[in-house]
Amino acid sequence: MPGPYVVPVHGDADLPREVDVVVIGGGIIGCSTALELVESGLRVALCEKGGIGREQSSRNWGWVRISRRDPREVPLMAEALRIWSGLDARLGRDTGYRRAGIMFTCADDLQFAQHETWNRHLEGYQLDSRMLSGREFKEMFPDSNLQLKGALYTAADGRAEPQKAAPAIAEAARDKGAHVLTECAVRGIETSGGRISGVVTERGPIACSSVVLAGGAWSSLFAGNLGIDFPQLKVMNSVLRTKPLEGGPEQAIWHSDFAIRKRQDGGYTVASGHENIVNIVPKSFRYAKAFLPALRKEWRSLNFRLGLRFVDEARIADRWQMDEPSPFEYNRVLDPVPSKALSNKALAAACRAFPAFAKAEIAQRWAGYIDVTPDAVPVISAIDRVPGFFMASGFSGHGFGIGPAAGRLMADLVTNRTPLVDPTAFRFNRFTDGSKIELISGF
Structure with a gap:
């Protein structure tokens, strides 16, 4: 089975004619944003081109951590830890969250x-x-x-189940009145009088006054069709899960050669502690200068690869009309082939470190695309050039744990209430206002 099994969320049959906010993207960031907005009393439509949580939100390690984060994310992650502690009760559903260290x-x-x-x-x-x-x-x-x-x-750190979390949040948002629309790609936005007036989906238009783009690895492509240049590239991380295993650690453990996390079913998620694959694609050249400072720090952990992915991305249209199918309708789920070499290497290192892993049986492998920004810090921000348009993307492999708090901060910005934390570090225009773009943390 390609990709991990994700708890299925069946989308609504009917498209609403009008809402207050359309959230684009059904990963944990988009679902959390939709939940926060609907709890604030707004009418919300959550639009996902494929299935809820089917991309990186279900393919990550499942770590809920404040440790070793970029310092700019620490205040928001401290809030996330508080939210996670009561999230299952709030949702009325199981996310697998446990504070295990x-x-x-x-x-x-x-x-x-x-x-x-x-x-x-x-x-x-x-x-x-x-x-x-x-x-x-x-x-x-x-x-x-x-x-x-x-x-x-x-x-204080913990773990949760990526294959359960985004679906649980989406279903809770629907319980509270949100429209949850799957296989419903948003082709673009409409404006009136210089500000957002609606979106056009593959199933028809939805009138609205605000739009939140939480499209993960697809955000740069969507924004580009609006004339908004969002510097974002993808890094591929390979993961395996084991069958239930006795004798392994309860705590998640990072080592330069492996990263392990006990799963709710008694198995383990295993990945390399530092190695990832970077496919060279056309946007690699477009954003090379922006990413050069990060590359100088992280080049030892990146395996660059030139292959068919270059051709695949070169074929993707970067401009389209709203009366024609968008690229999002031709590729519902990013499901890259995992690197057996990297995950086998990580499992072998885990076996050397913890003898219990010598009995580990591999149940499944998968890979996912991490969307990264030049400073590995997300954008959680209004987009000034299009009033009513907001972005919550570029979480650079840190999005799962911080997701519930990122959704609350995004909702604060949309509703113009006092933000949960100071959002300055996450502003979109840091890439254009002359700010120094610096990679501080490599984890």
């Missing part, structure tokens, strides 16, 4: 110092996060073969 291992003095320095960003948040010595790590995991300087252990 996350461990970032330190192989040497340099890594230990880097993690220790980072941990100061959590001062004042009253979150359980501390440095462990190598001896303390060994006491926690006596069966481990890892020889470490120590680790950053954030007990």
Whole structure:
């Protein structure tokens, strides 16, 4: 079966004639935004070109972490941790969330110092996060073969099930009055008097006064058809899951060679701790200058590949009319072929570190496209040149855990109420106003 199994969400049969806000994209960001907006009393339509949570929102590691984030994301992620703690009760559904802790291992003095320095960003948040010595790590995991300087252990971090979370949030939004429309691509927006007046979907028009673009890896393409240049590229991450396995750690663990997370079914999600594949595509050249500072920091962890993906993306139209099928209707779900080499390498490293993994049986493999910005920080922002148009995209592999809080912040901006946190770091125009674009965190 290609891609992980995702809890199915059946879309509404009828298209609403008019709502207050249309949210484009049924990943965890779009679903969370729709939930927050409908709870604010607005009429909402959530439009997804394929199925709810079928792309990166169901293909990520399932980590709900504040540890080792870009410092600019820390205030928002602190709010996300609070939201996750009560989310299942609020939704009336199971997301698999559990506060089980996350461990970032330190192989040497340099890594230990880097993690220790980072941990100061959590001062004042009253979150359980501390440095462990190598001896303390060994006491926690006596069966481990890892020889470490120590680790950053954030007990406040947790995990959830990516294949359940976005569907649960979407269904709760529908319970509260939102329209949930699957296989309903938005082709474009309509304006009247210089501001948003509606959208055109493949199933017909919907009148509205605001639109939120939460299209994940597709956002740059959609924005480009509106004449909005959003610097965004894709990184492919490969994952495998095991069958239920006894004796493995409860905590999620990051090591440079592997990343593991216990699943609700007793199996584990396993991936490389740092290696990803970057397909060279036409936009790689278009945005090369914008991404050069990040590339200088992260090139060791990126495997560049020139292949058929270049041809596939070169064939995608970057301009289209709203009375003709859009690119989103020709490719409902991004489902790349995973790298067996990378995931096998990660599993072998996990086996060396934790003998229990020697008995692991691989149940499934998949890959997903992470949408990245030049500074690996998302855009959660109004788009000034089109009044009523907002964007929540570019989460750079950090979107799953922060998703519920990102949705609340986006709803704050749409409704013009006091924002959950200062949104300045997430503004869209940082790419054009002369701000220094800097990659701070590589995790």
